[in-house]
Amino acid sequence: MSTVKTVAFVEPSFYGVSFAKVAYEQGHRVISIVSSEDNPKKYGYEGIYHDLIVADIRDEDSLFQAIAESPYAGKLDALIPATDYASHLTAKVAERLGLRSVPYEAALKSRNKDLARQAYAEHGVPSAEFRNVKTFEEAAAAAEEIGYPVVLKPTNCASSQNVYFINDEAELRRAMDVIVAFKVTYMDFKVREEYLIEQYLQGPEFSVELFLRNGEPLFAAVTEKLTTPLPYFVETLHTLPSPSHTDRQEEIIRTAVDALKAIGLTNGPSHVEVKLTPSGPRIIEVNGRPGGDHISSDLLVLAFGVDIFEATVNYYLGHPVAIGKKHIRAATIAYVTAERDGVLERIEGFELLPQHPSVIRAHILAVPGDNVVQAKSSDDRLAYFIVASDTPQEAKRLALSLLDGLKVVYRNQEAEIA
Structure with missing residues (x-):
C-alpha cells in the first residue's frame, strides 16, 4: 500500500x-x-x-x-x-x-468570539464579562453595565484588527464609527456587523500551545507575551517556554483545556490566549489551530524540537501522532514597531543582528519609503528577529536587549519634497 x-x-x-x-x-x-x-x-x-x-x-x-x-x-x-x-x-x-x-460547531465557535464567550459562560470557564452589540447606543449601555475601561472588538477577525481599549463614552463613539465602517477583512471575508464589548482583564498575557487527544493534552507549553502600550494590543514579544509565573503554569494550561472542551475542540492542535488576572487565569480567546507569529513554526521547534504541524498532518491522516519534547531550551521572537507615523528610512542596527551568535533569523517586513504607523494591528509591525538560548529568562533578556539597540529612523519629508 x-x-x-x-x-x-x-x-x-x-x-x-x-x-x-x-x-x-x-x-x-x-x-x-x-x-x-x-x-x-x-x-x-x-x-x-x-x-x-x-x-x-x-x-x-x-x-x-x-x-x-x-x-x-x-x-x-x-x-x-x-x-x-x-x-x-x-x-x-x-x-x-x-x-x-474538527466538529463544525466547534470550528464556528472558535471563529466567532461571541459564540465562544457564550460557551465559556455555559460551562463555567473563567473568561471576560461581555455583551453583543450592533450600535453605539447598545455599546454605550453595555459599557455602563460592565464598567469602564472596556474592550471593543469585532466578533470574527484576527491579528488584533480594530481591537480597542476604551476609557469613556467619547472614545467609544470614535471607535464604534471606525469598527462599523470595517466591512471586509483578510481574503475578502465579511466582517460580521455584531461587535463585542468586553470587560478589560488586568494581568500578564500568555498563550497555551496544545495538542489534545480525546480532551487530554498530549502536549502543552505556555508562551509569555508582551504587547504594545494601550490603547492597542499588538503582540511584540513571545517567549517559549514562559520565563514568568511558572508556578501558575498548570492552572493556566487547565483553564485553556477547559475552554477548548467548552467549545467542543477535543482533538488536534490549538492556541489559547489567557490573562493571569488577580482572580486567576481567564480566557481571552481560543484558536483551533497551531499558534501563528512563528510560535509553532520556529519557537516550538527551537525550544523543544516539537513539530506541531507534522503531528497535525498525521492526525488528519489517522497516522500515529508523536509529539514529545526532544530537548528543553528556549526561544523568543521580538517584533519591531514604529512609535509614531512617518515614512521609513531604515531600522538602524538591524543589519548587525544576523551576526549575533544567538540570533536564528532576522527578517524585515517594511522597506525604506514605506509609510509606517504606530502599531494598531499585527499588520503594522516592521521587522522581527528570533533568538534561542538555554533558558527562557536569558532568551527574553537577550531579545529585549537587542530590541533596545535598534532605532527606527524616519525619512525627512521636508528634505524629500525639496
Whole structure:
C-alpha cells in the first residue's frame, strides 16, 4: 500500500504555509485550494504544492463543488484548514466528504468570539464579562453595565484588527464609527456587523500551545507575551517556554483545556490566549489551530524540537501522532514597531543582528519609503528577529536587549519634497 497520501489545504497563508511545507516534505501529494492563482506567490508557498484548485473559499458549496469537479474527487485523504477564516467551512466540507475534521460547531465557535464567550459562560470557564452589540447606543449601555475601561472588538477577525481599549463614552463613539465602517477583512471575508464589548482583564498575557487527544493534552507549553502600550494590543514579544509565573503554569494550561472542551475542540492542535488576572487565569480567546507569529513554526521547534504541524498532518491522516519534547531550551521572537507615523528610512542596527551568535533569523517586513504607523494591528509591525538560548529568562533578556539597540529612523519629508 502506498504511503503517499493526497492532502488538500484550504488557502495556506500565515501559519498555514508551515502545514503545506511539512506535508510536502513528508512526501505527500499536496493540493492547495485557493481563491486566486496569485496566492502561492502572495503568501509564500510557491514550490511546496503539487496542484491548485481554485474556489470561492468563503462559500461551502463552492469549496465542495471545486473538489468534486477536480481530478481529486473521492481521492483526498485529508482536507485541512490552513487559514482561520475558512476553518468552519473546511470542517463542513470535510464532514460532507467523510474525512476527519474538527466538529463544525466547534470550528464556528472558535471563529466567532461571541459564540465562544457564550460557551465559556455555559460551562463555567473563567473568561471576560461581555455583551453583543450592533450600535453605539447598545455599546454605550453595555459599557455602563460592565464598567469602564472596556474592550471593543469585532466578533470574527484576527491579528488584533480594530481591537480597542476604551476609557469613556467619547472614545467609544470614535471607535464604534471606525469598527462599523470595517466591512471586509483578510481574503475578502465579511466582517460580521455584531461587535463585542468586553470587560478589560488586568494581568500578564500568555498563550497555551496544545495538542489534545480525546480532551487530554498530549502536549502543552505556555508562551509569555508582551504587547504594545494601550490603547492597542499588538503582540511584540513571545517567549517559549514562559520565563514568568511558572508556578501558575498548570492552572493556566487547565483553564485553556477547559475552554477548548467548552467549545467542543477535543482533538488536534490549538492556541489559547489567557490573562493571569488577580482572580486567576481567564480566557481571552481560543484558536483551533497551531499558534501563528512563528510560535509553532520556529519557537516550538527551537525550544523543544516539537513539530506541531507534522503531528497535525498525521492526525488528519489517522497516522500515529508523536509529539514529545526532544530537548528543553528556549526561544523568543521580538517584533519591531514604529512609535509614531512617518515614512521609513531604515531600522538602524538591524543589519548587525544576523551576526549575533544567538540570533536564528532576522527578517524585515517594511522597506525604506514605506509609510509606517504606530502599531494598531499585527499588520503594522516592521521587522522581527528570533533568538534561542538555554533558558527562557536569558532568551527574553537577550531579545529585549537587542530590541533596545535598534532605532527606527524616519525619512525627512521636508528634505524629500525639496
